[in-house]
Amino acid sequence: MQKLGIIGTNWITGQFVEAARTAEAFELTAVYSRTAAKAQQFRTDYEAGAAQDYTDLATFFIAGDFATVYIASPNSLHFEQAKQALEAGKNVIVEKPAFSNPTEMATIQAILKDRPDQFLFEAARHVHEANFKIAQAAIQALPTINGATLAYMKYSSRYDAVLAGEEPNIFSRHFSGGALQDLGVYVVYDAVSWFGAPESVDYQAEILPTGVDGKGVATLHYADFDVTLIFGKTVDSYLNSEIYSGQTTIVLDNAGTIGTVSRYENDGAQKTALGQAPLANPMVAEATIFAEIIANRDTKRYHELLQLSQTVNQVVYQLRQSAGIVFDAD
Incomplete structure (x- = not known):
């Protein structure tokens, strides 16, 4: 399974972690939360005792042992966190809506163009x-x-x-x-x-x-x-x-x-x-597909999803x- 970090410890993050486990797609290895208590409680609730906790986002991206981050923070924070993740060399799964406006989307697209080996997915699960x-x-x-x-x-x-x-x-x-x-x-x-x-x-x-x-x-x-x-x-x-x-x-x-x-x-x-x-x-379906695209470097399928996200x-x-x-x- 691929190593996963998460930003956000709400119910939707828990649902994704459970889906990733069911699909045998991602293994949770790093948890970011603004408070250590919430990070620890999340690991307990979702049986991820071996994952590392972080309360500083920069440290999370530098020291965290993961290749892909799932972002489920408030909508307005998605852009800066996804940008920071990409610049740290991580793949990104960001909850919908991925970004607030086309200007943010265009900035992320420009970063992705310079980083062809990285992936960004909008988690429009349905x-x-x-x-x-x-x-x-x-x-x-x-x-x-x-x-x-x-x-x-x-x-x-x-x-x-x-x-x-x-x-x-x-x-x-x-x-x-x-x-x-x-x-x-x-x-x-x-x-x-x-x-x-x-x-x-x-x-x-x-x-x-x-x-x-x-x-x-x-x-x-x-x-x-x-x-x-x-x-x-x-x-x-x-x-x-x-x-x-x-x-x-x-x-x-x-x-x-x-x-x-x-x-x-x-x-x-x-x-x-x-x-x-x-x-x-x-x-479960989205966790499976995202992991498959990353593992197989399926750029055709990936760019179809990215174009759909941009149009939406x-x-x-x-x-x-x-x-x-x-x-x-x-």
Whole structure:
């Protein structure tokens, strides 16, 4: 297994570490946290007693025994930490959204160009899952596309703090937060993966007192159809997602965590189940694929993912501009 360092000791980091272990892809050898107690607790919780703890980021990159770092810090910190990691000779897996804007993305791309032996992945885990690929194949088999509606809305455990007058990181423009930057990234990844880059976009957002979006509806305009994106973190939604082609419709139970994929035909009289049961840990697929690309030096596959990440970054930024949302990172 490849040696892994982590930045961030939250639940999503733990899920990735467990996925990496299940896939026999990465072995956790170094933990960075701002406090030693949190690093030690993380190692205990995830049975990584042999890993080394660091509370200084520079020391972590210089002394840490790892080749790849997984970054799951607040969004606004991704850029500087990924840049520092690349300059230290590490491969990078950075949680989505990888970067706050195209300027940050372009800077990272320039660094990568000078370091062709290193890899950087955006951890948009759902695009690597089996049901995403099943949906993609079903969409590609359609004779034409007449549009789509893709939805992902989930009430955030941190929204109560906003209602109480606080400003948690995930809802702060200082930390590049908001619904678009979190759940919206999933549906943008869906649209760009399945239909390509749109010709134009617009976003009608519900702006919170913290200056970022709580939920909203975005439209991606293509030459012959539109794709509607519905996402948010202030309510729960149980809407299906649909891709339209005349009398045939591909139906997903959720565009962000795809559990079922079905094809409806002939006025709904014919329904075909296409999907399969998802894995218990949704990060296993991405951990496997990232490790394979690094081990096999699969640059073709890697650059396809990097280009997809760059396009998603551009579309998300355009949507944010449409809604007038400005981050400190801008």
